[in-house]
Amino acid sequence: MLRGGKALLVLGLLLLLQLTVDPNHYVSRVLLLSCFSVMLAVSLNIINGYAGQFSIGHAGFYAVGAYTGASLSHFGREWMEASLGLASFPAWLADSAVLLAAVVAGSVAAAVAGFIVGLPSLRLRGDYLAIATLGFGELIRVIFINIDRVGGARGFSIAPINSIFWIGLFTVGIVWLSRNLLNSRQGRALQALRDDETAASVLGINITSYKVMAFVLSAAMAGCAGALYAHFDGYLQPDSFNFIRSIEIIIMVVLGGLGSTTGAVIAAVVLTVLPETLREFADYRMVIYSALLVICMLVRPQGLLGTSEFSWASLRSRGKETGGGLA
Amino acid sequence: MDQLSQIPQLIVTGMTAGCIYAIVAVGFTIIYNTTGVINFAQGEFVMIGAMVAAVLMAKFSFLVAFPAAVLAGCLVGAVLAGFVLIPLKRAAVLTLIIITIGASIAMQGIAQFLWGETAIPVPPFTGIPGEGFVEDRSFHLLGAVIRAQELWVVAVTALIVIGMTLFFRYTLIGQAMRACETNPAGARLVGISVRRMVVLSFVMAAGLGALAGLTVSPVFYARVNMGTALGLKGFCAAVLGGLGNFSGGIIAGIVLGIVESLTGGLLWSDYKDAVAFVILLAILLIRPEGLLGRKADQK
Amino acid sequence: MAALIQAVQVTRAFGGLVAVNSVDFSVRRGQMKALIGPNGAGKSTLLNLLTGITPVTSGDIIIDGSSIRGRPAFHAATLGLARTFQNVRLFENMTVIENVMVGCHSWTRQGIASGALRWIGHWREERLIIEESHRQLGRVGLEAEAGADAASLPFGKQRMLEIARALAGHPQVLMLDEPASGLSTRETAELSSLLRQIVSEGVTVLLVDHDMQFVMDISDEVTVLDQGRTIAEGTPEQVQSDAAVIAAYLGTEPN
Numbered sequence: 001m002l003r004g005g006k007a008l009l010v011l012g013l014l015l016l017l018q019l020t021v022d023p024n025h026y027v028s029r030v031l032l033l034s035c036f037s038v039m040l041a042v043s044l045n046i047i048n049g050y051a052g053q054f055s056i057g058h059a060g061f062y063a064v065g066a067y068t069g070a071s072l073s074h075f076g077r078e079w080m081e082a083s084l085g086l087a088s089f090p091a092w093l094a095d096s097a098v099l100l101a102a103v104v105a106g107s108v109a110a111a112v113a114g115f116i117v118g119l120p121s122l123r124l125r126g127d128y129l130a131i132a133t134l135g136f137g138e139l140i141r142v143i144f145i146n147i148d149r150v151g152g153a154r155g156f157s158i159a160p161i162n163s164i165f166w167i168g169l170f171t172v173g174i175v176w177l178s179r180n181l182l183n184s185r186q187g188r189a190l191q192a193l194r195d196d197e198t199a200a201s202v203l204g205i206n207i208t209s210y211k212v213m214a215f216v217l218s219a220a221m222a223g224c225a226g227a228l229y230a231h232f233d234g235y236l237q238p239d240s241f242n243f244i245r246s247i248e249i250i251i252m253v254v255l256g257g258l259g260s261t262t263g264a265v266i267a268a269v270v271l272t273v274l275p276e277t278l279r280e281f282a283d284y285r286m287v288i289y290s291a292l293l294v295i296c297m298l299v300r301p302q303g304l305l306g307t308s309e310f311s312w313a314s315l316r317s318r319g320k321e322t323g324g325g326l327a
Numbered sequence: 328m329d330q331l332s333q334i335p336q337l338i339v340t341g342m343t344a345g346c347i348y349a350i351v352a353v354g355f356t357i358i359y360n361t362t363g364v365i366n367f368a369q370g371e372f373v374m375i376g377a378m379v380a381a382v383l384m385a386k387f388s389f390l391v392a393f394p395a396a397v398l399a400g401c402l403v404g405a406v407l408a409g410f411v412l413i414p415l416k417r418a419a420v421l422t423l424i425i426i427t428i429g430a431s432i433a434m435q436g437i438a439q440f441l442w443g444e445t446a447i448p449v450p451p452f453t454g455i456p457g458e459g460f461v462e463d464r465s466f467h468l469l470g471a472v473i474r475a476q477e478l479w480v481v482a483v484t485a486l487i488v489i490g491m492t493l494f495f496r497y498t499l500i501g502q503a504m505r506a507c508e509t510n511p512a513g514a515r516l517v518g519i520s521v522r523r524m525v526v527l528s529f530v531m532a533a534g535l536g537a538l539a540g541l542t543v544s545p546v547f548y549a550r551v552n553m554g555t556a557l558g559l560k561g562f563c564a565a566v567l568g569g570l571g572n573f574s575g576g577i578i579a580g581i582v583l584g585i586v587e588s589l590t591g592g593l594l595w596s597d598y599k600d601a602v603a604f605v606i607l608l609a610i611l612l613i614r615p616e617g618l619l620g621r622k623a624d625q626k
Numbered sequence: 627m628a629a630l631i632q633a634v635q636v637t638r639a640f641g642g643l644v645a646v647n648s649v650d651f652s653v654r655r656g657q658m659k660a661l662i663g664p665n666g667a668g669k670s671t672l673l674n675l676l677t678g679i680t681p682v683t684s685g686d687i688i689i690d691g692s693s694i695r696g697r698p699a700f701h702a703a704t705l706g707l708a709r710t711f712q713n714v715r716l717f718e719n720m721t722v723i724e725n726v727m728v729g730c731h732s733w734t735r736q737g738i739a740s741g742a743l744r745w746i747g748h749w750r751e752e753r754l755i756i757e758e759s760h761r762q763l764g765r766v767g768l769e770a771e772a773g774a775d776a777a778s779l780p781f782g783k784q785r786m787l788e789i790a791r792a793l794a795g796h797p798q799v800l801m802l803d804e805p806a807s808g809l810s811t812r813e814t815a816e817l818s819s820l821l822r823q824i825v826s827e828g829v830t831v832l833l834v835d836h837d838m839q840f841v842m843d844i845s846d847e848v849t850v851l852d853q854g855r856t857i858a859e860g861t862p863e864q865v866q867s868d869a870a871v872i873a874a875y876l877g878t879e880p881n
Contacts, residue, residue: 056428120612127365127424128615131566135607138559142604146597177742184741184748185734185755188720192728195717202677203795204703204732213738243555247428254425259719287436293429298413301422 010172018165032164034272035171036229041252041268042178042261043221048250049259050187051214052194054130057117057137058249061222062229063241064113064140065106067150069227070236072105073098074158095161103170103227110223111216113140118215137246145238153238160234167228174221178261181217190214191259244286251293335471337592338585343477343546345584346484347373350539351561352568352576353491354532360571361507361528364423368407368431369536370558371438374551376400376537378438381447381549389452396541397534403434404533408526431558438551451476451545463545476545483542487535488577495573504528556600560587563607569617579618629688630655630799630830631676631707636685638671645671647854648685653799653832658825660833660841660862663851664875669834670712672851673803676832677709678702690798703732706798710788710805716776722787723772726759729794762790766820782813786820793824800824801832806840818844842866850874 021028040062047055077098081087084097117136124132150156181187192200193207201207230236252271256263275285351369358366379399383392407430411423451463453475464475495501506514507524515521540549547553564583568575583603591599610617629652638646646668653659663669674680676687678694678701687694689705708729717725734755740748763769766786771779779787785805792800802821806814814837821844825831835841841848842862850858850865852874858865865871 120608124611124615128611130424131365131562132608132611134559135563135604135611139601139604139608142598142601180742180744181738185731185736185751186738186741188724188728189731191720191724192717192731195719196715198679198699199711199715199717200728201699202679202703202709203729203791204700205728206698206700208698217738217742243559244432247432250425250428284436284440286432287440290429290432290436294410294426294433297422297426297429298410301414 011169014165014168014172017168018163021164023162023164028164030273030276032162032167032232033276034269035167036225036232037249037252037268037272038171038265039174039225039228040222040249041256041264042175043218043225044249044253045256045259045261045264046178046181046190046218046221047214048253049257049261049264050182050190050194051211052191052258053211053214054126055117055133055215055218056130056243056246056250057133057135057140058218058222059241059243059245060117060133060137060140061110061113061219062226062245063144063238064219065110065223065226066230066236066241067144067156067226068109068223069102069106070156070158070230071150073102073161073231074156076101077159096163096166099161099163099166099228099231102231103166103224106223106227106230107220108223110226111220113223114215114217114219115212117219118212134243134246138243141238141242144241151236155235155237156230158230158234158236161231162233163231167232170224170228174224175261175265177221182261186210186213194259248289251289255292255296332470333592334589335469337588339471339473339477341585341588342581343480343543343584344588345581346480347539347543347557347580348561348564348584349484349577349580350487350535351557352565352580353487353573354536355562355565356571356573356576357491357504357528357532357535359565361504362411362423362525364411364427365562365570366407366529366532367424367427367558367562368434369532369561370554370556371431371434372400372404372533372536372554373540373543373557374438374549374554375403375434375533376540377449377544377549377553378442378447378540378551379537380541381449381544382442384449393541397537400533400537400540401530404529404531405526407533408529411529412522412525431554435551435554442551444551446548446550449541449544449549452479452542474546476542480542480546483538484577487538491573500527560603563603566607567610567617569619572617572619575617575619629653630690631832632688633672633676634686634688636672636675636687637683638668638675638680639683644854646675649851649854649856651676651849651856653830655798655830656825656828658821658831658833658844658846660835660845660848661851662835662838662841662848662865666853667851667874668854669851670803673709673801673832673834676702677707677801703795703797706796707801708792708795708797708799709801710785710792710803712803712807714781714784714788716784716788716791718775718777720776721772722768722774722776722779723756723759723763725776725787726762726791726794727755729762729791730755730758732795758794762794763787765793765823766790767816782809785809785813786817789820793829797829799830799832801834803834804836805833806835806837814840 023029023032040058044055044058047053080098080101081094087094089097117133120129120132144150145153189200189205189210192203193205193210197207248271252267253264255271256265256267271289351373354369354372355366358364376396376399380392380396383395407427410430411426414422451474453464466473466475495505503514503519504524504527506519507521560583561580564580565576567583568577568579583606586606587599587602590602631653633649633651636646636649636651637644649672651672661669661672671680675682678687678697679699682695689702689707692705694702694705717728720728734751736748736751739745760769760772763772766789768783768787768790771783776784776787785808789802789805805817809817818840821831821833833841833845845862848860848862848865849856850868850871857870857874858868860868
């Protein structure tokens with residue numbers, strides 16, 4: 001209702017881009033890649049930033065979403081065409097249907113994985129939970145490397161469906177959902193448990209169930225990004241979901257400011273676009289990243305934006321946002 | 328029946344890998360006990376030792392290469408300690424862990440820049456001298472072929488275990504380091520410089536790691552990215568044995584190496600690498616403090 | 627009248643140390659009850675047991691008719707319990723009003739979908755939450771600082787914020803752990819009148835504190851704990867002149 005006008009504007013813009021811009025052009029590719037980074041960083045921010053849990057296996061959820069979505073698209077396309085009569089639809093509609101199905105499958109599978117990884121939070125605190133997430137991420141990668149049906153170490157090739165509209169839509173959607181969460185009852189509960197678990201539980205917040213919820217939601221978003229990514233190039237390799245990838249996402253969240261969605265978005269875009277523009281330094285990318293990370297931790301551990309968020313309201317009133325966001 | 332006959336060989340191979348995991352675990356333990364930090368760069372120390380030894384062996388004798396490799400490791404350890412020390416008192420432990428993660432990636436990146444990505448073969452300590460590639464001696468025992476270098480790995484591991492036990496129990500410095508673990512404020516009061524102990528713990532962990540690296544490199548080749556897997560698995564061993572528990576880490580490392588080898592050889596060869604993580608996850612669910620750890624940390 | 631809160635033969639041991647030893651303790655609806663005792667008597671432990679944060683070693687805790695034994699820490703809140711902490715536990719990265727809004731958690735119901743997707747239910751409830759939060763802030767005199775960072779408040783105001791947060795949950799019982807410690811005389815007087823007002827509105831209050839004057843002034847009934855056991859119970863006057871109580875305090879007075 002309140003957002004109706006803005007939503008139509010966004011949809012219209014994306015549609016326009018879809019119809020006019022070539023997704024395979026170098027610039028589009030870089031921007032689309034940064035969309036994936038944004039989705040990953042924003043989703044990780046829910047676990048690391050809002051809930052204050054330390055998760056260092058996020059690439060695992062990304063992988064689950066990617067491989068599940070790719071499998072559905074690759075192995076299930078004929079079935080879908082037959083039972084849903086897709087063959088008679090125009091190409092763009094059929095492709096969109098397949099893509100959406102893949103995204104749903106990827107998100108659900110990743111959400112299940114998120115549930116499994118989040119459950120141990122019942123018994124584990126701090127470093128130990130981080131260790132569990134690390135183990136999980138690596139486990140996923142090793143498993144996928146060895147499933148021959150999805151290509152194993154050689155990689156998995158599927159028919160690409162590269163859609164600016166859908167990638168853009170899901171990116172905007174995920175950022176929007178995440179921002180909404182921040183100023184909602186559930187989001188406040190997450191931040192409360194981040195700041196002081198005991199005090200939060202005394203107020204009636206079920207700590208474990210909220211931690212698990214954070215994992216499930218975050219994983220689902222990463223899975224969605226994964227499924228979209230799988231169709232971006234049409235080629236998946238287990239090594240692109242390794243520990244280093246998880247670290248890259250953490251770097252984005254940490255640099256942008258743990259707890260700030262805006263920070264995560266900015267950092268994700270900058271850290272994806274910058275390496276592309278500085279191609280000569282590609283070899284040094286990891287060294288530069290890690291140097292950045294170390295410096296950031298030493299000088300400003302709360303990241304660029306700390307926990308502050310960008311909002312139109314605060315631009316207008318130049319004061320702190322009081323909770324609620326009725327604007 | 329054919330499978331059963333492979334077991335001795337698998338155990339031997341597993342033992343070798345296990346010893347390296349054990350040494351890495353010891354490194355983790357030393358640093359964790361003094362600072363509470365989980366040092367994700369531990370595996371890279373092994374890599375540094377292996378790479379420096381490999382590169383130097385091509386031109387110099389092992390008398391130069393080996394000490395140089397260990398020294399290189401110690402130097403890097405000292406540098407890392409410096410970075411961790413800066414925010415140590417006021418920073419959250421997780422911040423420090425992120426710093427070590429960043430350091431490990433930086434080390435790998437720099438190593439890649441210096442030495443490229445190819446694997447470098449390293450001649451074994453007591454190989455049979457000859458033209459070109461140096462062959463290693465081997466023994467037959469109970470149906471397994473044991474390479475001389477593998478015995479060296481076990482020997483070095485044993486030396487490290489004995490050395491560390493003696494060090495921590497009987498030397499003043501060793502006891503000082505143990506004091507830092509239990510009570511940093513108290514340690515300071517009696518004149519122990521916690522800063523120095525932190526640097527020392529990193530230097531020791533790094534030196535040990537480098538030693539492990541140069542000893543195992545003739546068996547597994549020296550490669551710039553060997554650190555990640557070793558670090559992760561050594562870390563699994565440390566958790567399995569109980570974070571902070573010295574002997575736990577060693578036993579767990581060897582057990583992990585053997586279990587991994589047996590599983591890979593007898594059951595699913597493809598999933599051999601997954602074994603360490605499955606065990607890690609299992610232990611975290613069942614008994615997070617590890618097999619021999621004390622039920623402490625609820626951070 | 628049946629007790630609202632009842633501790634039945636409750637014991638809590640930490641390894642060899644028995645902090646609370648077979649204590650029978652109850653609070654009746656509408657009371658302003660105080661729990662006092664020398665340092666180390668076990669008061670905070672008993673409070674933790676009553677709110678379900680610490681599990682009992684033996685015995686039972688019954689709140690409004692249901693036992694909380696074996697239940698998770700957040701369960702007590704659903705039975706109408708609220709508490710403050712000895713060393714104020716605010717949500718430091720949130721603003722003053724956000725802290726109070728979290729306090730509204732137990733009587734609100736909006737789920738994740740509603741919050742993330744901004745359904746009508748979310749807006750309706752947010753309005754209620756904001757109104758209620760402002761009301762509680764007004765009650766403790768923090769209305770002006772609503773948008774400030776919780777961590778930036780001076781100590782006395784942080785205490786009041788914690789109370790506002792606890793009250794935002796519309797509790798049946800409010801338990802306060804050393805609420806007067808660190809407060810100035812004026813602030814203590816404000817606290818006293820706030821607590822009297824709360825009781826007059828029907829909230830039961832349990833007070834744990836050291837400050838004798840403060841406790842005796844406002845409580846209906848006092849229980850004295852020493853070394854994990856109850857040694858006296860009665861009106862403030864009765865307890866003040868009880869020999870065992872005097873001995874316990876004088877005996878453990880630091881020299």
